[in-house]
Amino acid sequence: MSDEHSKLPPDRLWQPTTGKWFAVVFGVSLAYAIVRYHLAGDVAWRHLPLFILNKATSLAAVVFVACSYLIGKIIRWHDHDKALRLVVIKFCGLTGFFMAAMHAFFSLALLRPAYYAKYFDSDGGLNLDGELAISVGVLALFFLMSPAISTLPMMPRELGGKRWKRTQRVGYLALALVLVHLVFLGLKGWLAPSGWQWGLPPISLLAALAALTPLLVKRKVEQEKRERRERSSVDN
């Protein structure tokens, strides 16, 4: 049933349009993880339910959070329907946050040298990259909580417009921290493309590009605003 013909509240989070968003973002992330690590790589199929699912979940989390900041800026698919656009933005932000939390649980359950040898020293402790990556990841998840909580219906009224917008902007800080998390985990692999199975980039690199995009777009928008302000003050 299409969104227009449903009798359910039009601002509900789970509806045909958001369902399609979920199917595409999570479906493509999972398919990529399977192709990159099982088919092109040599990860055994018994690791699909947690290790590979964790990779797909983490990629989808970053893509959802990034999209929540890009819809209406460079993603213009819902411009014709502002109410639907708001629902999709909220859906992407919250789904991104919940998937990031799932990724954190999955990762902590898996965190040992048998799965992540490159983040451990020979004495069984985390190495410096591993420690830095995990602590920055925890911080990123913490800062993602702020925009997620402020989507609760009473929050705009409770916080007031300016403060509410500020809590939403904390998501950019979270994305910057995700980027740092990924640099600590993946940089060495990004710089060795000869080792990419079937030439496919690692998920950490795709996620880093997804996290970087809203930060660059935000910078450009701010720059344009500043230039407009300067022009109008010169004109006056």
Ligand code: HEM
């Ligand atoms: C408690 C917080 C977190 C912990 C403990 C954690 C842990 C990890 C670990 C151990 C990996 C390596 C996974 C692998 O190589 O298969 C990883 C990768 C990754 N993390 Fe996190 N993380 C946290 C928070 C986050 C957050 C908030 C995000 C984004 C919203 C995120 C996104 C990613 C991505 C995209 C990868 C790359 C996956 C890959 O290379 O396969 N992480 N994280």
